[in-house]
Amino acid sequence: MSSLLVTRARLLTVADGAPDLGHIDEGWMLVEDGRIAALGAGSPPAGTTADETLDVVGAFVAPGFVSSHSHLFTSGLRGLGVSETLYGWCDSMLGFTSHMSADDIYWSTLHGALDFLGNGVTTAYNFTDPLQAWESMVDGKRVGNAPLRDLEYHTRQADGCRDAGLRFVDAIGMDVTAGTDDEIFDRFAAEVAHTRSMDPSLALGASIMGQVQWSPRPEAAEFEVEAMRRFGVTNQAHFLESPEAVPLQQAKFALYRDAGALGPDMMFGHFIQTTPEIIEATAAGGASMSWQPASNGRLASGVALVPEMLELGIRVGMGLDDQACTDISDPWGNMRAGIFLQRARTKEPLSMTPETVLRLHTLGSAEILGVDDRVGSLEVGKFADFVVVDPRMPDVGPLWHPVRSYVLSMSLRNLKKVYVGGVLVSEDGVSTNPLAAEASARLHADLPPQAARFGHPR
Known part of the structure; x- marks a missing residue:
């Protein structure tokens, strides 16, 4: 010992x-x-x-900081989409990853996980790039017919977190437009099983990457709630983030509410374009939210009403989101961005204090992820x-x-x-991991040729 x-x-x-x-x-x-x-x-x-x-x-x-909302596979795609809001930025960044192999996504995830560790983030809720490749949005939803990649494309992302030595919760997209209902659940079960086969001191849990916001299937919320119950997993949905098509986004909240999702295992990521009724229903149901202030500012998404949510008893964590949309995985910068945005919005210094953001980026994030008995x-x-x-x-x-x-x-x-x-x-910013040098070399060697082949990302 x-x-x-x-x-x-x-x-x-x-x-x-x-x-x-x-x-x-x-x-x-x-x-x-x-x-x-x-x-x-x-x-x-x-x-x-x-x-x-x-x-x-x-x-x-x-x-160590806890990031309650992260996409570690984006580590090689910083500085993109600077003139775009969310979906235009996604077209640039995820349009590039749609051509990546399982090996590419492994090294990108490993690089991102090591970047988090080097910047003081020791636990992350990690959204994996789904098996169904990115499609541009159509009226606020995906068409749902993009090709489905092999299961290894997901499992190698979990492997990248593990091999970096980062503690993580593995968030998996269900891709409910790909396959029969049985195939959807079987595929998700295999992804969860891979994560649960890992060392539980690093793989802290599995979760659903909620996709109702952009799914063309009206019963997508029911799929996710059934998976939460069947597999004993949590769910974090990207929700009410973009400033476009706000009424359409808000109308989709009822899908989660009516499916019975609003409990302590449900998290809403970003949660910016809310209404008083949505906030009150979330508080009453016991769901939580993850706040990404630096990302929300970078993508011109807006400012979440975090002080008001905290006042109603909603549990809140803080996330660094993508390296591709915060560019530097800096938890101190993220905390200060949160303080500054809230104070500028409310014109009240006590609306967001240093003590509050430090708790939210450590123990508060661990609480909403359900891992506060181990970290935070x-x-x-x-x-x-x-x-x-x-x-x-x-x-x-x-x-x-x-x-x-x-x-x-x-x-x-x-x-x-x-x-x-x-x-x-x-x-001093230098990793002790024996794979760190290779991860850096692979990104520099492998990504530029793909850009030359498929088109340079914007």
């Missing part, structure tokens, strides 16, 4: 009920066999020993997933309000080390 003792840490535990998000000016943490065994203020109790001691000399030690905060028994963030390199000055400084003044340049299960996975 391996062990690690962290000393002289400015701890941010983000434990529920702890004052100031569990901030401790100087503390220690003991890790045994990948989990937090003990932690506290001051020096470790006499006689505390470990195989390795990490003296952080006053740096922050905080939970530094508490005894949870996985020892943490970041070491040095406020003196570069120096940000006195820490008058440490938690607020952590959110508002820290950045990726202050991030020195990232640990998953008490094991160093990144130091």
